[in-house]
Amino acid sequence: VQQLNKTDILTGSLAILDEYGLADLTMRRLATALKVQPGALYWHFPDKQTLLGAVADRILAPLEEPVPVGEWADQLTELAYRLRDALLAHRDGAELVSATYASRLTTSKVREKMVSALIRGGLARADAELGAYTLLYYILGHTVDEQSRMQMDSAGALPDDASPLYETPDTTARFDFGLQLFVSGVRARLGEHAR
Amino acid sequence: VQQLNKTDILTGSLAILDEYGLADLTMRRLATALKVQPGALYWHFPDKQTLLGAVADRILAPLEEPVPVGEWADQLTELAYRLRDALLAHRDGAELVSATYASRLTTSKVREKMVSALIRGGLARADAELGAYTLLYYILGHTVDEQSRMQMDSAGALPDDASPLYETPDTTARFDFGLQLFVSGVRARLGEHAR
DNA sequence: ACCTGAACACCGTTCAAGT
DNA sequence: ACCTGAACACCGTTCAAGT
Numbered sequence: 432v433q434q435l436n437k438t439d440i441l442t443g444s445l446a447i448l449d450e451y452g453l454a455d456l457t458m459r460r461l462a463t464a465l466k467v468q469p470g471a472l473y474w475h476f477p478d479k480q481t482l483l484g485a486v487a488d489r490i491l492a493p494l495e496e497p498v499p500v501g502e503w504a505d506q507l508t509e510l511a512y513r514l515r516d517a518l519l520a521h522r523d524g525a526e527l528v529s530a531t532y533a534s535r536l537t538t539s540k541v542r543e544k545m546v547s548a549l550i551r552g553g554l555a556r557a558d559a560e561l562g563a564y565t566l567l568y569y570i571l572g573h574t575v576d577e578q579s580r581m582q583m584d585s586a587g588a589l590p591d592d593a594s595p596l597y598e599t600p601d602t603t604a605r606f607d608f609g610l611q612l613f614v615s616g617v618r619a620r621l622g623e624h625a626r
Numbered sequence: 627v628q629q630l631n632k633t634d635i636l637t638g639s640l641a642i643l644d645e646y647g648l649a650d651l652t653m654r655r656l657a658t659a660l661k662v663q664p665g666a667l668y669w670h671f672p673d674k675q676t677l678l679g680a681v682a683d684r685i686l687a688p689l690e691e692p693v694p695v696g697e698w699a700d701q702l703t704e705l706a707y708r709l710r711d712a713l714l715a716h717r718d719g720a721e722l723v724s725a726t727y728a729s730r731l732t733t734s735k736v737r738e739k740m741v742s743a744l745i746r747g748g749l750a751r752a753d754a755e756l757g758a759y760t761l762l763y764y765i766l767g768h769t770v771d772e773q774s775r776m777q778m779d780s781a782g783a784l785p786d787d788a789s790p791l792y793e794t795p796d797t798t799a800r801f802d803f804g805l806q807l808f809v810s811g812v813r814a815r816l817g818e819h820a821r
Numbered sequence: 822a823c824c825t826g827a828a829c830a831c832c833g834t835t836c837a838a839g840t
Numbered sequence: 841a842c843c844t845g846a847a848c849a850c851c852g853t854t855c856a857a858g859t
Contacts, residue, residue: 434823458852468825470854475823479852529767533774558803564771565764565804572724572763579728608753609760616811629842653833663844665835670842674833 435467437475437485444486445521452582453523458482483531490524493517494541503552504614510545511570511610518574522582525574532571542567553621562617569609577602630662632670632680639681640716647777648718653677678726685719688712689736698747699809705740706765706805713769717777720769727766737762748816757812764804772797 443465447456458479462469476482494517498509518525536542542563549559581602638660642651653674657664671677689708693701713720731737737758744754 457850459850468827469852470826471824473853533771534778536771561800561803562807564768564800565807568764568767568771568804569760572767573759576728576731576759576763583729605756605759608756609763612757612760612811612815613807614811615814616807616809619810619814620807652831654831663846664833665845666843668834 435465435471435475439465440472440475440482441485441489444482445489448486448524448527449522453527456483480531483527484535487528487531487535490521490528491517491539491541493520494544498544503548504618506548507545507552507566507614508610510541510548511566514541514567514570515574515606518571519578523578525571525578529571529575536564536567549617552617554617558620562613566610566613569613573606573609577606630660630666630670634660635667635670635677636680636684639677640684643681643719643722644717648722651678675726678722679730682723682726682730685716685723686712686734686736688715689739693739698743699813701743702740702747702761702809703805705736705743706761709736709765710769710801713766714773718773720766720773724766724770731759731762744812747812749812753815757808761805761808764808768801768804772801 440461443461444456447461447464451460458472459469462472465471472482476485491514494510494513496513498506498513500506501509518528521527532539545563545566546556546559549562550556554562635656638656639651642656642659646655653667654664657667660666667677671680686709689705689712691708693704693708696704713723716722727734740758740761741751741754744757745751749757
């Protein structure tokens with residue numbers, strides 16, 4: 432740890448994120464962890480927002496992997512699961528991405544891949560764009576909720592086996608519900624009914 | 627403005643929100659606006675989070691109004707539009723609600739009304755609950771995006787008539803797309819095809 | 822080019838003490 | 841019961857000055 436570079440800063444950011452959460456990911460704490468003065472970070476990144484954007488990119492890196500060929504609906508489902516997995520892979524990952532990716536989402540690779548899948552499915556370009564946004568909003572919203580609940584539960588140290596029975600225990604099934612609802616909606620729009 | 631009460635505080639909060647935005651809605655600025663010391667606010671609200679929660683409730687108050695009788699899909703559409711309108715009625719309204727309502731959403735009236743509509747439509751209770759979440763996530767995500775874009779545009783003071791042509795100008799139509807996609811998805815799940 | 826030292830202008834929250 | 845005064849423990853950001 433002699434010469435600071437962007438990669439070190441991002442790695443340090445993810446370490447703090449995973450161990451202490453988004454609220455503790457401050458420029459000053461990050462600087463301390465990197466054994467550097469707070470001002471040093473500003474030589475590499477213009478401001479905190481930009482840094483968080485770069486962290487978000489790192490979190491979403493697994494989505495660069497090409498999705499296997501197949502039916503459009505399967506590809507879409509695959510993309511959705513990958514996105515959710517990437518967000519869940521880091522503490523507060525969903526919150527960070529949805530907070531910093533608000534408008535940058537427009538230029539994200541995931542979105543483009545979803546659009547292509549929808550176009551191959553038969554949607555017009557304009558509809559495919561709107562559809563991709565719809566799915567993205569759902570995935571982010573659901574995952575932020577799921578993750579915050581997970582963390583609340585583990586922090587609450589639930590009284591023994593009193594796990595929340597009132598909820599479907601299988602969060603993946605819950606996620607899949609909305610996902611399949613979306614796919615069904617697209618199918619209906621395409622005039623398909625079978626499957 | 628002699629004796630401070632919760633209502634005054636909430637009204638003052640909304641005033642700051644509308645005029646300066648969520649970032650400027652701080653306990654200290656609020657106190658100054660109310661001609662009071664910051665500590666005074668803590669006699670009425672335990673912390674900022676709770677205060678913001680109460681502000682969110684005020685923003686969503688219009689949704690208490692009973693929704694007219696009709697087909698379930700129409701009721702759902704009506705609820706969705708009302709929610710969006712309520713969020714758009716205040717600067718950063720969508721952001722504030724989606725940030726503070728993360729888990730409180732579970733106990734919101736809107737959600738319950740959506741659930742009832744979906745049950746009347748024919749979904750099982752468990753599916754109706756999941757469906758309501760799905761719709762809610764979409765509405766919040768879409769509206770946060772829409773509102774932030776609105777504010778970026780008006781701040782950017784677009785070079786004359788160079789309004790964003792690359793996007794569907796009608797944001798309501800964009801919103802409706804995802805909404806109808808959702809309704810179609812539910813219909814498909816119900817085994818309906820007509821309409 | 823890259824970082825330190827030190828400051829600036831803020832935050833949310835607490836709490837004794839006043840009325 | 842309700843609020844003030846004053847502090848505590850933080851923030852993000854800037855920038856002259858050092859190497």
